[in-house]
Amino acid sequence: MRIAFASCMTSFRFPDQSAWDEIAARQPDVLVLLGDSAYYDADGASMSQVKSMSAHDFAVHAHGRLARQIARPSFQALVAQPQLTTHAIWDDHDFLWNGACGAEIAGQPHLSHLIPPSRAVFAAYRKALAARLAPGSFPPAPFMWDATTPEPGYSNVALGQNVLLHLTDGRSYKTRRGRKALLGAAQMSAIEAACNAADPSTVHLIASGIVFDARNGETWLDCKDEYGRMQALAMNHRILILSGDIHDNNLASYRLTNGRFLFEATSSGAAVCTAVTVGAEQRNWGLLNVDANRVGIEIFKSGVTQYAGSIDRATWT
Numbered sequence: 168m169r170i171a172f173a174s175c176m177t178s179f180r181f182p183d184q185s186a187w188d189e190i191a192a193r194q195p196d197v198l199v200l201l202g203d204s205a206y207y208d209a210d211g212a213s214m215s216q217v218k219s220m221s222a223h224d225f226a227v228h229a230h231g232r233l234a235r236q237i238a239r240p241s242f243q244a245l246v247a248q249p250q251l252t253t254h255a256i257w258d259d260h261d262f263l264w265n266g267a268c269g270a271e272i273a274g275q276p277h278l279s280h281l282i283p284p285s286r287a288v289f290a291a292y293r294k295a296l297a298a299r300l301a302p303g304s305f306p307p308a309p310f311m312w313d314a315t316t317p318e319p320g321y322s323n324v325a326l327g328q329n330v331l332l333h334l335t336d337g338r339s340y341k342t343r344r345g346r347k348a349l350l351g352a353a354q355m356s357a358i359e360a361a362c363n364a365a366d367p368s369t370v371h372l373i374a375s376g377i378v379f380d381a382r383n384g385e386t387w388l389d390c391k392d393e394y395g396r397m398q399a400l401a402m403n404h405r406i407l408i409l410s411g412d413i414h415d416n417n418l419a420s421y422r423l424t425n426g427r428f429l430f431e432a433t434s435s436g437a438a439v440c441t442a443v444t445v446g447a448e449q450r451n452w453g454l455l456n457v458d459a460n461r462v463g464i465e466i467f468k469s470g471v472t473q474y475a476g477s478i479d480r481a482t483w484t
């Protein structure tokens with residue numbers, strides 16, 4: 168089974184997005200989009216513009232950005248592949264704006280009106296991806312949005328070969344700088360329950376918008392409680408975090424206090440510059456090759472392998 172993963176694409180600065188052609192050539196079975204499928208607050212729009220929008224104007228704006236992404240021919244050709252199933256989570260830029268924390272915004276009436284349209288647009292995007300972007304699967308403009316659409320929240324999907332993909336919602340419950348919460352206690356408990364209910368030999372892929380460990384920017388390190396809970400989970404389960412956000416790639420292993428490992432594969436910047444529209448052009452994506460014995464990892468930058476590794480499923484080393 169081949170599982171491709173990627174994140175961070177913007178369709179104005181990067182209308183062609185050839186990373187999707189590279190992924191399509193490998194004919195993956197699964198594609199995981201790890202957030203920032205559009206930049207609502209960049210590449211021709213700004214954070215202050217977004218913050219001053221009415222709910223309706225923001226719905227139109229966000230819908231237009233994702234519609235434009237969906238219309239990229241390379242993206243469409245990949246997602247339409249008949250063997251492929253695509254799953255997407257959101258991060259800050261396809262939620263609201265850079266660093267936006269749902270738990271803070273919910274308490275600010277001059278901003279909280281933007282959350283319902285954002286949820287509705289993202290739910291429509293997920294629905295269209297599930298339909299392999301078949302014509303009409305993404306609603307046309309003007310976008311008629313349902314103000315009662317729930318947040319994406321947590322869900323998981325069995326991918327086969329005893330691999331469970333955990334899709335997290337890293338924005339709805341996040342507090343300022345993640346100090347109190349990243350995913351929030353309920354979502355952490357749901358992940359733990361799913362891991363404990365699964366066969367002990369299951370490989371758990373945790374899809375996370377933000378990286379587990381970083382020297383700057385958003386990271387799980389900001390939230391001691393959830394960082395510790397994820398480490399504790401990895402002491403008893405085979406966990407590989409897939410993350411995005413940083414407009415770069417990384418492959419990391421964390422040795423835990425009981426001698427076991429937590430692994431993280433990061434690929435961010437499918438079609439974006441280092442600073443969205445400024446800096447080096449990124450063409451990054453990753454691929455897992457899963458069989459009964461191992462999880463092979465390749466992470467590509469500009470068409471060449473930047474990182475490669477392999478995890479033994481039995482020993483998780």
Ligand SMILES: [Fe+2]
Pocket residue numbers: 175202203260412413414
């Ligand atoms: Fe990004």
